[in-house]
Amino acid sequence: KQEVTQIPAALSVPEGENLVLNCSFTDSAIYNLQWFRQDPGKGLTSLLLIQSSQREQTSGRLNASLDKSSGRSTLYIAASQPGDSATYLCAVGWTGTASKLTFGTGTRLQVTL
């Protein structure tokens, strides 16, 4: 079964720290991988989309990497801020069924002052 796992489920860091969020997937035949941010009681905001042919994508303080052979993606957040506090979700579109996303359960991040 194609599954996506995010560990840890929750993370607390002091402001200013660089941090890494992890996403692992069970099948290397992925089409793309997307990272989302979700604030409490809100919808999903797309952060970064990585195609299977790409190794990484960057947007501001965010950098997402993809390693298909090891079944892993990481989201790197530089110089964290309290406003980064949210739940971060990764979602995989698999080859042949790219229309259907499989989501991880997310990592809840808290950045403290």
Added chain:
Amino acid sequence: NAGVTQTPKFQVLKTGQSMTLQCAQDMNHEYMSWYRQDPGMGLRLIHYSVGAGITDQGEVPNGYNVSRSTTEDFPLRLLSAAPSQTSVYFCASSQDRGPVYGYTFGSGTRLTVV
């Protein structure tokens, strides 16, 4: 603002009642889908559509119906609500079924069935 609009934002139903969750997008996206989000389980695909007149089932389709008569709208119907359908429902759309441009999500409908 362009995007995906979901209504209502909150709804309480009694067991056995039916209702329709609305989803509309103004980006001329071909692909639209419905997900439900439950604690500890992540988002799961209910139904999706690759264009007007075409729909298909996702991972958890039982108890839900969809139709796609226009490019803009993709309503989700609960036929006879059950407590197990208490969840947060998200609608998403994509320009190209997702591979290149990714997905845009609505703000969600929080449904409680009592």
